[in-house]
Amino acid sequence: xxxxxxxxxxxxxxxKLFYQNLFQLEPSxxxxxMTEFQLQxxxxxxxxxxxxxxxxxxxxxxxxxxxxxxRCELYLKVSDAxxxxxxxxxxxxxxxxSVEARDWGDNVGYLSDMDxxxxxxxxxx
Numbered sequence: 504x505x506x507x508x509x510x511x512x513x514x515x516x517x518x519k520l521f522y523q524n525l526f527q528l529e530p531s532x533x534x535x536x537m538t539e540f541q542l543q544x545x546x547x548x549x550x551x552x553x554x555x556x557x558x559x560x561x562x563x564x565x566x567x568x569x570x571x572x573x574r575c576e577l578y579l580k581v582s583d584a585x586x587x588x589x590x591x592x593x594x595x596x597x598x599x600x601s602v603e604a605r606d607w608g609d610n611v612g613y614l615s616d617m618d619x620x621x622x623x624x625x626x627x628x
Contacts, residue, residue: 507539509548510575511555511566512618518549521616524594525587547577569619576621580609587624588612596622604628 512518519530519538531546532539538549552566559566581587584602591614592598599621602612609625616622 505546506544507546507548508575508577509550509555510618510620511552512549513552513567513570514617515549515551517617521594521596522547522549525591525596525622571619573615573619573621576623578611578623578625580625580627582626584610584612584624584626588614591622591624 510518515536515538519533522538522540523530526540526542528540528542530538531541536551536554540547552570556565556567579587588598588602596614596616599613599615600611602610602624605611608628610628611623611625614622614624
């Protein structure tokens with residue numbers, strides 16, 4: 504089984520540049536309507552809200568109605584959570600919570616991207 508998570512985004516190009524710089528990784532696919540990043544064990548896709556709305560409408564609400572509302576969390580285990588967290592802020596993400604030791608044994612910091620998706624950078628304590 505291959506796993507891909509797809510985030511619905513308002514601006515594909517803006518989101519592509521954000522995640523490209525955040526991950527320090529070139530997209531494995533970048534075409535009109537879909538950008539993908541090959542991560543360890545899975546892919547992260549970025550799809551314009553307007554594109555997915557054509558498929559989902561009228562059975563679901565338009566994804567743009569949820570912009571800014573946290574709709575998912577990317578929990579990314581990295582070697583240096585503070586550095587990744589800092590880079591996210593420098594790229595325009597909003598800090599939700601600084602990197603701190605959490606009850607479950609990870610040091611984790613939380614950010615929000617321009618569409619309201621939550622990004623957590625974690626490392627083992």
